[in-house]
Amino acid sequence: MQDRAHDRGDEERNDAIEADSTHPSDGDPEPHLDAVCRTASALFRVPIVLVPLVDTEFPALKAGSGAAGAMPGWSDAFAGQAIAGESSGPVVIPDLLADPRFADHPLVTGGLRARFYAGVPLTLRSGHRTGTLCLIDTVSRPDFTDEHLVQLEDLALIVAGHLHLHRANAEREAELRERLRVTTMLTRREAHLEAALASQRLAEEIAGFGHWRIDVAKACVEWSAGMARIHGRAPADLTRIPLDDHLGFYHPQDRERVRWHLDDTVAGSGAFARDTYEHRSRIVRPGGECRVVAERGIVERDPDGGIRAISGICLDVTELARSDQHLRETTDLLRVTLESIDEGLVMVDADDRVRVHNERLNLLLDLPEGMLHDGAPFDDLRRHIAERDGSLPATLDRRGRDGKRDHGEAGASGEHLQRDGTLLELCGVPLADGSTVYTFADITARHRAERSLRESEASYRLLADFLPQMVWITNDRGDTTYCNRHFGRYYERPLFSLKERVESCHPDDRSRIRGDVCDRHKAWQDYDFEVRIRRADGVYRWHKVSKRPIRLLDGQPGWLATALDIDDIITARNALERTGDLLRLAQDAAEAGVWEWDVASGRIWQSQESARMQGLPLDGADPAAGLVMTMTEWEQNLPAEDLVRVRAEASRAIATRTNHKVEFRVLHPSTGECRWFQGFGQAVLDSETGEVRRFVGMNLHITARKEVEQRIAHLACHDALTGLPNRSMFHDRLEQALGSVRNGGRGMAVLCLDLDRFKAINDTFGHLAGDILLQLVAERLRDVLRPCDIVSRLGGDEFGIILVDLSGHDEAVEVARRVIDAIALPVKLDGHLANIGISIGIAHAPSDGLEADPLLRHADLALYRAKAAGRNTARVYEASMDAAIEERIKLEFELREAMLRRDLTLHYQPVVDLATDSVSGVEALMRWPHPTRGMIPASTFVEIAEETGLIVELGNWALREACREAASWTHSARIAVNVSAMQFREPGLEECVIMALSASGLAADRLELEITESVLIQDTEAVIACLHRLRYLGVRIALDDFGTGYSSLSYLRQFPFDKIKIDRSFIREIADPDTAAIVRAIVGLGERRGTTITAEGVETRAQLDLVRAEGCNEVQGFFFSKPVPARDLSGVVARLSRAERAA
The missing domain is CATH 3.30.450.40 (GAF domain)
Structure with missing residues (x-):
């Protein structure tokens, strides 16, 4: 039991x-x-x-x-x-x-x-x-x-x-946040509605249109004042009229059509449902005047899809209708005129837009149907000509100094050759209003005749000048009547007699030449011979001379002669045997192999080195002879994608009769190793047909170079330290993922990550340990993610993650939780265990955006919120974050401006000694008198000042100002000034205190510095030492907000604080027995240590009685006085003194 x-x-x-x-x-x-x-x-x-x-x-x-x-x-x-x-x-x-x-x-x-x-x-x-x-x-x-x-x-x-107390505070904060959210939402909605109504009324009055709304169920129409004005009627009589009366104002010939439009819109449903209502009709004013109006409306539907009403606007377009009619008549006349001329014509206005053109222009320029129309950009025609023909006529491409189109001077003209061979003559004539008229005339036939004449005159001369041989023509006596450019450069004289030409030959060849020339000339037959001819610089070079009998223009016999320089060929032929071995050694050293491909037979010859590099078998009896194989046999060793590339390049080279160059891989037949080669091929053309007969080329082994290129390519898009994709590759992958989402794929998320406390670890253990830590973080991130996800190092201690193929937002949050858990595991650095955390911001696509930059910005905003929430946590982007960040940035900017203008001020709140019921001191509290926000308390802007570093300047100013004003008081109350943790981190706090006391003349024992637990957390030993030095000066030290963190108890043993201020949250709940017990315990600790105990936030008589009963030494709060400016402080002190005497 x-x-x-x-x-x-x-x-x-x-x-x-x-x-x-x-x-x-x-x-x-x-x-x-x-x-x-x-x-x-x-x-x-x-x-x-x-x-x-x-x-x-x-x-x-x-x-x-x-x-x-x-x-x-x-x-x-x-x-x-x-x-x-x-x-x-x-x-x-x-x-x-x-x-x-x-x-x-x-x-x-x-x-x-x-x-x-x-x-x-x-x-x-x-x-x-x-x-x-x-x-x-x-x-x-x-x-x-x-x-x-x-x-x-x-x-x-x-x-x-x-x-x-923890629970009470949490519930109160939640309630306040909800109230503020609801109030803000309602205020914004009212302001937006009022602004919309005012904008509508102003728009009607300025634009001259009217607004109407047809209630379908009630068959009535609501008119705005603008509607009544258009109809020539009094607004007060027509704010709400029956639908039949509204239709009765239309012209009898238009009334049924308007009613049909309305019925058709109301009756439409399903696939025939319409969401717009639009027509142009005539109305009749009371005096019988007809006006033309244009009306456009949209349908309002109820939740079931039925039409509730139609709302729209009405605009008087009478003058526009008249202008349209006149324009149509003028345009018809102009069109008949334009179509009757044989030239293409187009008129372009000063804004570079087409106003008039004829059909002949479409035919001459082969324009796509519908390209040119009234108002079309003239750049469309320019772009069409440039893309089709590869160039734009200068007449159409004139620009002024300001970069705008300049349609040319009067009579500017030029010619333009189209892709189909048609030659056009263009002429641009500017008009007085800034417009330009362009004409296009087909002059192909005329130009063709002129060109034929010029070509017939210059063809032979051009051909001869560009031949590599010397070409000359002689009469029957041997005198030169024509020579080409190469002939003149070689001899440096344009003409020669037969005797001079013979004298220019090598002495060993002259007798042979004289005999051949005499015999051949007599026979009047073709003949060829090789001879050494002296160049202008005295050097003899071998030439092959060919001579053919011809008839000159006057009908007399003559000779056409050519001399081809073959000195290099003969020299090479003589040296070929000597250089054969050297060539093979060079190929071995350069890993280059020679090959020859007979296009007609498809057979390939590979040199010994070329075959060896590709792993092809050689004839054991004579390996130096190389290897002959078919193209099909060689192609079997190429990967499929490389084979396509090699064939395409070969086909191109054959079709264009040019050389080819291509990179490809070859699979080693025995080892399977993949080797890279770069092939070069020189086309050898048939002398008669001009077609490619064969290719002679070389293969270079470039595997090592390719590996280096791949490594460089990898480093270009990956972080060298962690091996993760870098920011550039991260953006590319993000664009790919977003493209998939845009095309209907599943959702995705972007996570921005930032390591917590990384700088402290880097400073403590050194940069090498920091690099090791970053590599370990990268490894842990890879282990957490799926193979399809992307993790990237964006720079420093920032990382990014792309999660793809997500079905919901919870998946990204779960991944973030796993990442936080993985990173939180201890890390061993330099023999010591270290802990870090990570903050994560999450943004989803498509809900948070479908463009990369906005999505990353949203994730960054969420990351900022995660850090503000205490770090080592994750936050999902919400639309409200944008407004909050904008508001915070605006407040920071205004705070900086206020500091520059010295707009900030100090207010003072008395501290009352319960033993004497007198004012024993005052606390200085910063206030910001904002021009639009009113008086802003320090709690609103101090956090921003701490994050931006402005708190040091603000704190030092408050210290100086408080000492200056306290020194002028007639009473001897102490002045308490709050000091932030950042002021302790920055050097110079002690000097600032000494200078403030010295400049003001205030006694040190009248200054009390209030610090919070956060000051002691960062570097306890250094802070305690600083506090001892300040106290040695005579300055009192108080521990503020005591009770909000119990670690404060341990600091009481390390430093004998002069005062402990109990946090106002305890005083607010002091009626609760548990809270009263806490206050009692704190008072007991103070009594045992001889420390003054001050109760903050006393607002009622009941709270005062309870803190007095618990044994607090001092009190502070609104019950006695709210913080007041310095000018009002004396009055408050006097009032409290009178109240004390009366008590």
Whole structure:
């Protein structure tokens, strides 16, 4: 029975714990409870202090000090005494060894040798116990008195009260945020509606149009004042009229058509549903005047798809209709005239747009149907001509100095050859209004006749001049009557007699030449011979001379002679055998092989080196002869994609009769190794047909070069340190992913990541350790992601992730959680364990954007929010972030401007001494009198100032200003000034304090500096040393916002603060017994340490009475006075003094 009762008690306690949201549900240690343990360890001089809390299933050690980690089984015996209800209150066992319940327990008999235990239960507001504050010592403690027990109970009350206070604060903040959101939304909607209505009225009045709305169900029409004005009627009579009356205002010939348009719009449904209503009709004014109006409306539908109403506008277009009619008549006349001429014609206005053109122009320029029309950009015609013919006539491409089109001077003309061979003559004539008329005349036939004449005169001369041989013509006597350019350059004389030409031959050849010339001339036959001819510089070169008998223009016999320089060929022929071996050695050294391809037969000859490089088998008997194979046999060793490229290049070279160059891979027949080659081929043409007969070329082995190129290409798009894609490749992959989403693919997300505390690790362990850490982070990110996802290092400690093929937003959030968990694992650097975190911003496509830059910006905004939320977390982009960031940037800009203009000021709030009921000091609080936002408290802009570094300048200014004004007061109250953590990080705080005191003449003991726990966290030893130096000057030091973080308790042992200010959140809830117990415990700590305790945020008489009853020394709050300007402070002090005397 007792067991069942005990079980029911456990169930009730667990239910109470689940109902109380202030109870921590995880098993991780709580930092503020650790602070309580350290304080208790110091107060009670015990080595071990524990705070175990119990959830609905099992106990969890939430905090501890000393050897707590080496105490397995602590919950089954000691903590159970207070938690499970086995004792009615605190449990104190002075000597565990003497207690039979615990004498044999492992913690007593084992290595720890526990001898003393004291525990106080932690009780919920429901009365159930949720944990214990335990003390354990390795020696018996008969000296543990009731006073010690009371102090232990006070600390237990602090813990329980903090849990309740945490919940109250969270609920209050949530409620305030919701109220602010609703109020802001309603205010914006009202402003938008009013602005829209005002804009509509103004638009009607300026543009001269009217607005109407047809209520389909009620068959009535609402008119605006603009509608009445267009119809020539009084606005007051026609704000709402029957539909039939509205239709009656149309011209009788148009009325049924308008009614048909309206009925057709209302009756449309399904596939025939229409969302617009539009027509142009005539109306009749009261005096009988007809006006033409244009009306356009849109359909308003109810949730079921039915038409509720049609709303639209009406515009008087009478004058426009008349102009249109006149323009049509004029245009018809002009069109008949234009089509009757044989030239193409187009008129372009000053804005470079087509106004008139004829059909002949379309035919001459082969324009696509519909390209030219009234208003078409003339650039369309220019682009058509340039793209089709490869160039644009200068007549059409004139530009002025300002870069705009200049349609040319009067009579500007030119010629243009079209792709089909048609030659056009263009003429541009500017008109007075800035327009230009262009005419296009076909002069192909005329130009063809002129060109034929010129070509017939110059063809032979041009041909001869560009031949590589010397060409000349002689009469029957041997005198030169014509020579080409090459002849003149060789001899440096244009004409020669036969005797002179013979004398220019080598002496060993002259007798032979004289005999051949005489014999051949007599026979009047073709003949060829080789001879050495002296050049103008005295050098003899071998030539092959060919002579053919011809008839000159006068009919007399003559000779056509050519001389081809073959000196290099003969020299090469003589040296070929000597250079054969050298060529083979050069090929081996350069990894180059020679080949020859007979196009007609398809057979390829590979040199010995070319075959060896490709792994082709050679004839064992004569490997130097190379290898002959078919093209098909050679192509079998090429990969398919390379084969396509090689064939395409070969086909091109054959078709164009040019050389070819191509890169390709060859698979080694035996090893399967893939080798890269670069092939060069020289086309050898048939002398008669001009077709390609064969190619002679060389293959270079370029595998090593390709590997280097691939490495360079990899480095161009990858981070050298981590091997991850770099920012450029990240953008390319992001564009590809977004393209897939735009084409209907599944969703994707972009994650922007930034390492937390990376700079601190880099500064501590060095840049090499920082590089190792970045490589480890990259490896962990790759392990977390899928193969299809992309992770990139964007720079520094910034990374980016692209998640593709997502079905919902939760998938990206889950990936972010896994990334945070992976990065949070400890890292060993330089023999030490280090921890880092990572902040993540998430943006989704398509919901957050389908363009790369906006999507990345949204992810960056979410990353900023993640960092602001405390780092090591992830945030998903929300549209409100844009507005919040814009507002914050605007506020930062205005704050900088206000600091430059010295707009900021100080307000002062009195601090009252409860022992004397007099003003003992005042606190200086910054205020910003904003021209549009009103008076802004420091809580609104201090956070921005801290993030941007402006807080140092602001804090130093506040210190100087407060000292200056305090020195002028008639009363001797102390002045308290807040000092930020960043001021302690920057050098010069002590100098600033000394200068402020010196400049103002204020006594040092009247200055009180207030710091928060955050000042002590960053570099405790350095900060404590600085505080000691300031206190040595006589300056008082106060610990502000005490109670919001229990680690503050540990700092009380390191520095004797002059004052502790209890945070206003405790005073607001002081009526609660748990909160009152916390205040009482803080007062007790202050009394024992001789420290003044000040209660902040006292706003009511009841709160004043309670803090006075709890023993606080000073109070501060709106009950006495709100912060006031310096000019009003004396009056407030005087008022409080009179009230004190009256009391």
